[in-house]
Amino acid sequence: MCEKSLNKSNDFKELKVILVGLGVIGKGVLKVIDAKNIDLFKKYGFKISVVAACDSSGATVNENGINPLSIIKTKEETGKIVNHEFGVQKGILEVIESVNADVVIEVTPTNIETGEPAKSYTLKAFESKKHVVSANKGALAVAYSELMNSAEKNDVMFRYEASVGGAMPVINLARESLAGNNIKNIKGILNGTTNYILTKMEKEGLDFNTILKEAQELGIAETNPHQDVSGLDTAAKMVILANTLLGKDCTIKDVKLEGITRITPEALKMANKSGTTIKLIGEVSNKKLEVCPKLIPIDHPMNVKGSLNVAMFDTDLAKDVVVVGRGAGDIETSSAILSDLIFIGNSKKCND
């Protein structure tokens, strides 16, 4: 935090945000903003003001700020944000371009193949000189360089902690807390669904399909679990880490990929006999970019259970650093988004 923000002497009191996407994460962000705004003002001297929120039906826009809970209410009761008291029939790109705001929070559903529509929304925000906080790994995994170049060209910030590991600090931990270190290797479990399935298979000795079905019934696995179990979701996150933290320029096509669908209870028993277990591990280093099931010792710090995520950094100065946390969930992911918003708010305080 800069000195200016500590003495709260400048006029900046409000970080104006446009929320794009009103699914589970979008609603989580609104809940967190509502719950934390008083604390934010006390601690940082500014609050977050939602000036627009969009879904595919249209938007609600009010440059004086909208009550976050009223947005959730309209969305839950009518399914469409256009029915809100400040509702307007405007397309998302038009809202991003025309509404006066500091930051666009991009939390639309992810598309790992095209990165759209998140990519277009993000680019439009940059062109409109707005910072972007994103949870969208699809756009980052397919168009990292294009997005970074545009952010740089337009002199705005692009923060995306929530795209990797949900609540678990990964990108900002490496970029800020481990600043100055040379990161040699990152490996981890970055998909809670596969970790849940493997943990259950190991514990109960049941086959992959049975556990997957159970996980779907419990809402832990999605109805279409392909991206999770094939390793694609982890691959997208590894690409983001490779590009952001190891200075690579790669896309999801460069990842050597193998999912967990072939893992059997017998294979897990075999692994257990020699003191190891099987986890879906993503790994990136100068020589490697891969996602595949691997054996790890039972007493290894990466042997985290259930749907937890874990990341292990091998660095030149700090040596090994391990972080464990919840990789999904509306409030958990919103925690990462909020930390990015506070970072931007603090920077704005310093610069204004």
Added chain:
Amino acid sequence: MIFLDLELKDTPGELLKALEPISSAKGNIISVIHMREERTEDGRLPVKVVIDKIDDEELSSIIDKLESIDVIVAKINEKRRKLDLDVVIIGHVVDTDVRDTIDRINEIGLVLDLDLSMPSPNVESSAKMRIVVDVEKIDELYEEFDIISKEKDLLFVKSC
């Protein structure tokens, strides 16, 4: 001085057998530390042998002789030469000629242990292998895994 970390089978006479190639090459043995309370993961006994400095050619001939009598030279002067690694293989391991799979791995490293589980003829089986390999040959071994994996539709789950 040269420090050798050896791994011996736990059977009578193994230590004597391991020292013979050193003494017959006129290597002067300074000390032998027999660590009976420790075990490697595959049940071998680690033994540290310290000898007077000899030239590289003589040293490599001693190592060749030791390896020919199934003594693993794990480290020389604390530098790891050999790695023990586990791999779990999933697929039709037996039907795709397990002998050939082992032979091909043995050309690069050495399969020490094989454990097989075949739940039923229609279901994919699993195998666990412990392989000892020269540190510098790991990449070659992993490349061979990839080749065998594609050819025989087997999944190799490697150590992390």
